[in-house]
Amino acid sequence: MESLDAFFESWGLEPIWNNLPRFMSGTLLTIEITALSVALGLVLAVPLALARVSVNPGLRVPVYCYILYFRGTPLLVQLFLIYYGSGQFRDALESVGLWTFLREPYFCAILALTLNTAAYTAEILRGAIQAVPLGEIEAARACGMSRPLLYRRIILPKAARLALPAYSNEVVFLFQATSLVSIITLMDLTGVGRVIISRSFRTFEVWIFVGLIYLAITYLIAWIFSKVEYRLMGHLRASPDHKSGGPASSDAAIAVR
Amino acid sequence: MEGRHSGACPVAQQEVWALFDYQGYGWVFWEGVQVTVLVSLCAAVVAILMGLVGAWGKLARSRLANLLANAYTTIVRGVPELVLILLVYYGVTILLQRILSSLLGSEVLIDIDPFTAGVLTLGVIYGAFATEVFRGAFLAIPKGQIEAAHSFGMSRIQTLWRIMLPQVWRFALPGLGNVWLVLIKATALMSVIQLEELLRWSDIGARNTKLPFTFYLTASFIYLGITIVSMLLQHRAEAWANRGIRRA
Numbered sequence: 001m002e003s004l005d006a007f008f009e010s011w012g013l014e015p016i017w018n019n020l021p022r023f024m025s026g027t028l029l030t031i032e033i034t035a036l037s038v039a040l041g042l043v044l045a046v047p048l049a050l051a052r053v054s055v056n057p058g059l060r061v062p063v064y065c066y067i068l069y070f071r072g073t074p075l076l077v078q079l080f081l082i083y084y085g086s087g088q089f090r091d092a093l094e095s096v097g098l099w100t101f102l103r104e105p106y107f108c109a110i111l112a113l114t115l116n117t118a119a120y121t122a123e124i125l126r127g128a129i130q131a132v133p134l135g136e137i138e139a140a141r142a143c144g145m146s147r148p149l150l151y152r153r154i155i156l157p158k159a160a161r162l163a164l165p166a167y168s169n170e171v172v173f174l175f176q177a178t179s180l181v182s183i184i185t186l187m188d189l190t191g192v193g194r195v196i197i198s199r200s201f202r203t204f205e206v207w208i209f210v211g212l213i214y215l216a217i218t219y220l221i222a223w224i225f226s227k228v229e230y231r232l233m234g235h236l237r238a239s240p241d242h243k244s245g246g247p248a249s250s251d252a253a254i255a256v257r
Numbered sequence: 258m259e260g261r262h263s264g265a266c267p268v269a270q271q272e273v274w275a276l277f278d279y280q281g282y283g284w285v286f287w288e289g290v291q292v293t294v295l296v297s298l299c300a301a302v303v304a305i306l307m308g309l310v311g312a313w314g315k316l317a318r319s320r321l322a323n324l325l326a327n328a329y330t331t332i333v334r335g336v337p338e339l340v341l342i343l344l345v346y347y348g349v350t351i352l353l354q355r356i357l358s359s360l361l362g363s364e365v366l367i368d369i370d371p372f373t374a375g376v377l378t379l380g381v382i383y384g385a386f387a388t389e390v391f392r393g394a395f396l397a398i399p400k401g402q403i404e405a406a407h408s409f410g411m412s413r414i415q416t417l418w419r420i421m422l423p424q425v426w427r428f429a430l431p432g433l434g435n436v437w438l439v440l441i442k443a444t445a446l447m448s449v450i451q452l453e454e455l456l457r458w459s460d461i462g463a464r465n466t467k468l469p470f471t472f473y474l475t476a477s478f479i480y481l482g483i484t485i486v487s488m489l490l491q492h493r494a495e496a497w498a499n500r501g502i503r504r505a
Contacts, residue, residue: 072484073477074445077456081477084463085470176337183339183449190340197347204352207344215335 015200016209019192026192027213033188034175036110041117041174048118049125050151063122070119076180078116083108083184109181117174124170128163129155161232168225172218179214189213276471282462285472289458290479296372296454297441300379304436307384312391326388333385338443345378346371346450371452375444383440390432395421397428427498434491441483455479 016023051059052067070078086093086102093099101107132155140154182191193210197203314326333341350367357365398421406416448457459476463469 068485069477069481072481074442074456074480076445076448077473077477077480080456080460081470081473085473088468088470179337179339180446190337190343193340194343204344204348207340207348211332211336211340211344214337214340215332218335 012200012202013205015196015202016205019196022192022196023189023209023213026187026189027217029186030175030178030188030190031217033106033109033113033178033181033186034171037113037117037178038171038174040110040114041121044114044118045121045125046156048122049129052122052126053129067119067123070116071123075112075116075177076183079108079112079180079184082112105181105184105186109178109184109186113174113178113181116177117170120170120173121167124163124166125159127166128159131162132158164225164229164232168222168229171225172221175218175221176214277475278468279462279471279475280466280468282466282472285458285462286455286475286479289453289455289476290483292372292453292458293441293444293455294483296375296379296444296447296452297437299376300383300440300444301437303376303380304383304387304440305433307380308387308391311384311388312395315388315392316395330385330388333382338382339446339449341382342375342378342446342450345381346374371447371450374450375447375452375454379440379443379447382443383436386436386439387433390429390436391425393432394425394428398424427502430491430495430498434487434495437491438484438487441487442480445480 048063048066051063054060082102083105086099086108090099093102136154136158137150140150145153178188179190181188182194185191187195189210193206197206200206311326311329314322314329317323317326346369350369354365354367357367402420403416406420411419444454445456447454448460451457455476459472463472466472
């Protein structure tokens with residue numbers, strides 16, 4: 001019994017308790033970086049996906065290479081390439097006024113995460129656009145819709161619904177991937193954890209606490225997406241008296257990227 | 258060819274090639290790539306074993322096994338890899354030290370080398386994703402075959418060994434291929450626990466030559482090469498696994 005007491009006494013939660021505001025600001029930075037990259041990435045991904053399904057090879061091939069590169073290399077390398085790599089061209093970047101941005105870890109983090117998630121999202125959208133049933137497209141053409149109208153009214157809304165499960169997975173992954181920005185000195189949730197450990201040496205307790213926060217937000221995001229999906233798929237659900245229901249399990253949403 | 262391209266083109270070409278001047282540090286990539294591939298392969302073996310055990314846990318009749326397997330995949334998929342790596346590498350060693358020290362009453366020091374820690378951490382993380390892949394693959398085996406095996410008098414173990422395992426690979430291959438592609442890229446995170454893999458060696462090259470862009474860009478192309486080769490091999494493996502399967 002004595003040894004067990006000694007074991008429990010060796011735990012210390014004061015570093016966590018005393019640093020709650022820091023953890024809070026770290027969590028907020030993590031959420032901020034995620035939200036900004038997700039929004040910018042989505043804006044970038046739509047034209048990329050359209051270019052990717054284009055019949056014009058001059059559009060399709062460069063976008064294919066971009067997607068292949070950002071999906072085929074580690075995000076950490078992309079982050080290093082932008083943050084440390086830009087230093088190699090400092091003079092040139094200074095002369096065009098870009099250095100003030102690229103020396104900021106915050107800017108580099110957003111840039112790398114945005115480019116990365118845009119590639120993954122574009123690929124998800126490509127799959128969804130190509131999965132739109134041909135009959136619907138033919139019907140729209142038969143109604144005399146022009147190409148832009150066809151995309152706006154038929155293909156993109158349908159593709160958005162088809163892409164949603166995979167996209168929610170992507171948002172969860174991006175949220176988790178933001179922990180890498182702590183390596184380029186940003187004080188996100190992981191960064192705060194590192195600093196507090198370096199002062200308190202409570203490695204185990206702090207990482208468990210940080211992990212629990214990530215876990216909670218991850219399943220919160222998955223839960224929100226499952227609600228959105230439930231709403232958007234309303235027309236495909238059996239009527240209430242025919243039974244069945246409840247949103248899809250949020251657990252099922254997280255597969256490997 | 259050279260005669261026709263006068264003016265700006267050769268200069269631009271020279272600049273591009275000057276970007277890939279490693280100043281005698283090109284060997285760092287070879288050193289790093291070996292460790293990256295080795296740690297990926299070892300972690301993949303651990304992940305497949307964890308995946309099979311996890312899938313068994315999810316599909317078993319035992320409620321306790323269900324609970325443990327579900328807790329495993331829920332926790333691992335909900336926490337960033339980087340946090341899990343730091344937790345295992347720094348945290349678990351300290352926890353073990355504390356437990357042993359308090360049990361034995363004297364200070365105990367435990368030291369895991371980065372390679373073992375990397376293989377175990379990546380194996381456990383991607384084992385959770387492999388669990389889902391294997392679970393789906395086991396469920397994809399037609400129920401009639403299993404009933405047929407039972408009616409022949411095969412035991413559960415025999416059914417698993419003779420009927421299910423040979424087929425599960427076919428259903429699991431696409432999913433496992435994806436897990437492998439993500440796993441290779443995740444080895445780059447091992448540089449934070451001082452494992453001397455490709456990114457860490459590139460970092461050494463970048464510091465010594467002050468050419469970070471050159472070294473990280475080359476490293477990224479090597480990762481891309483490994484990814485492309487893996488995708489081609491996966492395609493071949495799927496074609497092989499599906500030989501003799503009729504398709505519409």
